[in-house]
Amino acid sequence: MTSRQTGRRIASISAERRRRAAGRGGFGKGGRRRDDRMSAGERRQLFRLFFCGGVFVLLVAAKLALPARMEQINAALSRALEQNMDVQAVFSAVGRAFSGEEDLGKTADELYQAVFRPQEQEAVQASVQASAVKAAGSIRFLREYRMSAADPPDSEKTAGDGEGAELSALTYVLYSDQNLPEGVSMEQAILNFDYAVPVSGTVSSGFGYRNHPVEGEERFHYGVDLAADTGTEIDCFADGTVTAVGESSSYGKYCTVTHTGGYSTLYAHCSRITASSGSAVRKGEKIAEVGETGIATGPHLHFELHRNGVYLNPIYYVSPA
Amino acid sequence: MSRLRESGVQVSGGFWVLTAWFTAVNGWRLTAVLLGMAIVHEAGHWLVLKAAGGRAAGLRIGILGAVMEVDSSGLSYGKELLVVLAGPAANLLTAAVCAAAEAETAAGAGLILGCFNLLPIRPLDGGRALELGVSWALGPAAGETAARWAGTAAASVLAGGLAMVMLQSGGSLWLLPMALSALAAVKREGFRKKVFL
Numbered sequence: 001m002t003s004r005q006t007g008r009r010i011a012s013i014s015a016e017r018r019r020r021a022a023g024r025g026g027f028g029k030g031g032r033r034r035d036d037r038m039s040a041g042e043r044r045q046l047f048r049l050f051f052c053g054g055v056f057v058l059l060v061a062a063k064l065a066l067p068a069r070m071e072q073i074n075a076a077l078s079r080a081l082e083q084n085m086d087v088q089a090v091f092s093a094v095g096r097a098f099s100g101e102e103d104l105g106k107t108a109d110e111l112y113q114a115v116f117r118p119q120e121q122e123a124v125q126a127s128v129q130a131s132a133v134k135a136a137g138s139i140r141f142l143r144e145y146r147m148s149a150a151d152p153p154d155s156e157k158t159a160g161d162g163e164g165a166e167l168s169a170l171t172y173v174l175y176s177d178q179n180l181p182e183g184v185s186m187e188q189a190i191l192n193f194d195y196a197v198p199v200s201g202t203v204s205s206g207f208g209y210r211n212h213p214v215e216g217e218e219r220f221h222y223g224v225d226l227a228a229d230t231g232t233e234i235d236c237f238a239d240g241t242v243t244a245v246g247e248s249s250s251y252g253k254y255c256t257v258t259h260t261g262g263y264s265t266l267y268a269h270c271s272r273i274t275a276s277s278g279s280a281v282r283k284g285e286k287i288a289e290v291g292e293t294g295i296a297t298g299p300h301l302h303f304e305l306h307r308n309g310v311y312l313n314p315i316y317y318v319s320p321a
Numbered sequence: 322m323s324r325l326r327e328s329g330v331q332v333s334g335g336f337w338v339l340t341a342w343f344t345a346v347n348g349w350r351l352t353a354v355l356l357g358m359a360i361v362h363e364a365g366h367w368l369v370l371k372a373a374g375g376r377a378a379g380l381r382i383g384i385l386g387a388v389m390e391v392d393s394s395g396l397s398y399g400k401e402l403l404v405v406l407a408g409p410a411a412n413l414l415t416a417a418v419c420a421a422a423e424a425e426t427a428a429g430a431g432l433i434l435g436c437f438n439l440l441p442i443r444p445l446d447g448g449r450a451l452e453l454g455v456s457w458a459l460g461p462a463a464g465e466t467a468a469r470w471a472g473t474a475a476a477s478v479l480a481g482g483l484a485m486v487m488l489q490s491g492g493s494l495w496l497l498p499m500a501l502s503a504l505a506a507v508k509r510e511g512f513r514k515k516v517f518l
Contacts, residue, residue: 079491079492080491080492080494081492081494082492083490083491083492083493084346084347084492084493084494084495085486085490085492085493087346087347087351088347088348088351088426090429090433091351091354091425091426091427091428091429091430091433092425092426092429093429094428094429094432094433095416095419095420095424095425095426095427095428095429095430095432096425096429098416098417098420098428098429098432099420099421099423099425099428101425115486115490115493116489116490247425247426249347249348
């Protein structure tokens with residue numbers, strides 16, 4: 001009895017299997033019959049699959065046939081993907097207009113900057129990239145030259161000495177005029193006004209090329225970083241007028257002050273800006289507090305000194321005498 | 322996930338993709354601020370809905386944000402209008418509080434989100450408010466017509482504006498879904514056959 005039942009079951013299963021195999025036969029009669037029974041949803045999914053497959057095949061074919069053209073399109077696409085408005089700056093500008101800290105004309109100006117010229121700073125840095133690479137090349141060359149010039153046994157003995165010499169040579173290579181980015185001057189300008197150290201902290205990063213602590217690549221650093229605790233008072237560098245108080249994704253909370261003689265200073269990554277835009281400030285007056293807003297790895301003041309739009313090295317004026 | 326679905330919350334895949342993209346471009350802090358503002362917005366709707374005696378049927382979260390499905394059968398025009406306007410109002414109130422507390426970024430985000438939702442494009446709150454308001458005053462046919470005209474015009478301007486921003490700045494492509502949705506709204510409001518009861 002059991003054997004007969006089992007036999008029947010096996011028979012029906014194998015029949016089922018045969019039927020299914022015929023259906024899977026693809027382009028035969030069975031295949032077409034399955035298409036007829038396809039629901040609208042299934043058909044849509046099939047269409048999607050074929051559409052995506054088609055796009056994929058087309059792209060591969062285009063890449064094989066016109067590699068140079070595809071390379072260009074690729075570059076243009078990734079440029080478009082990387083170019084983004086500074087949403088943080090947009091929000092902050094609107095917020096400040098809302099709280100009545102700023103008039104609408106200035107807000108419109110900031111919005112335009114944030115949407116259409118978000119990476120002005122980065123653009124400058126990108127143009128620097130080429131010269132930075134050149135400089136890196138010279139470093140390697142110099143290092144190799146030193147290695148081969150120094151005798152192996154002697155090099156250990158005079159390691160300290162040699163390093164110093166190499167460093168000064170490097171400084172010379174790095175900061176000879178052709179390696180500087182546009183709009184940067186290494187000269188020590190003589191200021192015709194009194195000034196004060198904004199924060200008496202240790203210099204954690206100087207003016208010049210450095211490996212960016214967050215982005216990781218070599219970039220020009222347009223100011224000096226003075227490390228200090230969050231909340232430390234930031235004093236104004238010299239008498240002047242606060243021309244901008246703002247917030248950006250890279251600078252965090254920042255403000256700029258214009259002084260006489262075409263000089264201006266910038267204070268970035270603050271936790272709080274206490275001065276308000278348009279107000280007159282005196283030398284040594286508190287204008288902000290140290291923080292780590294924007295792209296920063298710890299609390300510090302990023303301090304820049306400009307003369308008629310040219311970046312100067314602020315180090316001569318901020319190290320405690 | 323399944324528990325979410327049971328409670329009537331549907332989250333589309335597009336939402337996750339766009340959120341991830343926005344976070345990659347702008348950082349998680351801004352994403353958190355925006356999501357917080359969106360929660361405030363929906364909470365505004367929900368609280369007034371509860372107070373008015375209505376019932377939320379579900380929440381659909383898609384590319385353009387969340388849409389609360391409201392079982393509005395028992396609500397009068399006036400009450401439904403209040404429910405619809407409560408979301409943007411919650412955003413604007415929060416923005417005012419943030420501005421007073423000197424949190425300018427959050428204030429700006431709230432203001433922009435609130436104003437965006439007041440655009441007269443259905444299913445944004447502004448569009449629904451316009452439809453409800455005109456329907457209340459002049460009848461449902463007039464409400465539908467007004468919402469269509471205003472929606473078509475506003476969505477055209479929005480799509481054009483977003484396209485211009487992307488072209489001029491040569492980027493900010495995460496705005497693309499919003500622009501496409503605006504175009505879809507133009508098609509929906511401007512070219513669909515009118516269906517009246």
